[in-house]
Amino acid sequence: MADIQKIVVIDDHPLLRKGLQQLIDICPDLEMVGEASNGLDGLEIIGELKPDLILLDLNMPNMNGLETLIKIKKMDPDIRVIMLTVSDEEQDVVDALRNGADGYLLKDMDPEELLLKFREVAKGKLVLSSCIIDCLGRALRKQANVSELTNREREILIHIHDGESNKVIARKLGITEATVKVHVKHLLKKLNLKTRVEAAVWVANNNIH
Structure with a gap:
């Protein structure tokens, strides 16, 4: 139960x-x-x-x-x-x-x-x-630009959209949790976003795959 x-x-x-x-x-x-x-x-x-x-x-x-x-x-x-x-x-x-x-x-x-x-x-x-x-x-479309992301950052962005934690992402991608944290920090900065929540919504609204 x-x-x-x-x-x-x-x-x-x-x-x-x-x-x-x-x-x-x-x-x-x-x-x-x-x-x-x-x-x-x-x-x-x-x-x-x-x-x-x-x-x-x-x-x-x-x-x-x-x-x-x-x-x-x-x-x-x-x-x-x-x-x-x-x-x-x-x-x-x-x-x-x-x-x-x-x-x-x-x-x-x-x-x-x-x-x-x-x-x-x-x-x-x-x-x-x-x-x-x-x-x-x-609101987010006004400020974010996916073209600045690396392939790995795009990959992690999709995992964030799926609601996965850094620990889960690290396990699936075969990298350390610390590395995931660095990538998340960089991709948020590049997209001019402040939180994972904003990133998840941005992915949903921009049809990123």
Whole structure:
């Protein structure tokens, strides 16, 4: 039996939190262990409960979602965080992903699709609403140029798109993990990207093979 993924929801709308609780309750592999109406309370709950996944609203009073995200990732970089919001603004998407978000989903998604995305991010995948992929793709297309990459960097870029860690990439390519890290650093710099998440989305939007 798969491990149960513990979830904390941070959102200032009580009806949304209740709806997510009811949605998650129908899934035996997911458990909502805590909720908070603001970032400060959310950070405290995260410290106590050590969840696997955070569902985080972007627009909240006092401490917004982006500020909360940054603090969560400083607290524990391995905690998976999905921004669950109504905003499809390009800058909001880019800022969230550049600060460590593992997904960016819109609140108007179908419940079944939301559950699918929750499970995917728990497995280490990047999850995005379809319209967000288009939005982010436009932003990244303005700045990235694949022609500057070496063949090895292109190869590693595709593995990043597949959601593979440096350790897995190193094993598949028969090189050291340290070498992979160097290649990743170089390819991000050449593409003017800051994170692996951006690189993965860029590959998807530019049909790189």
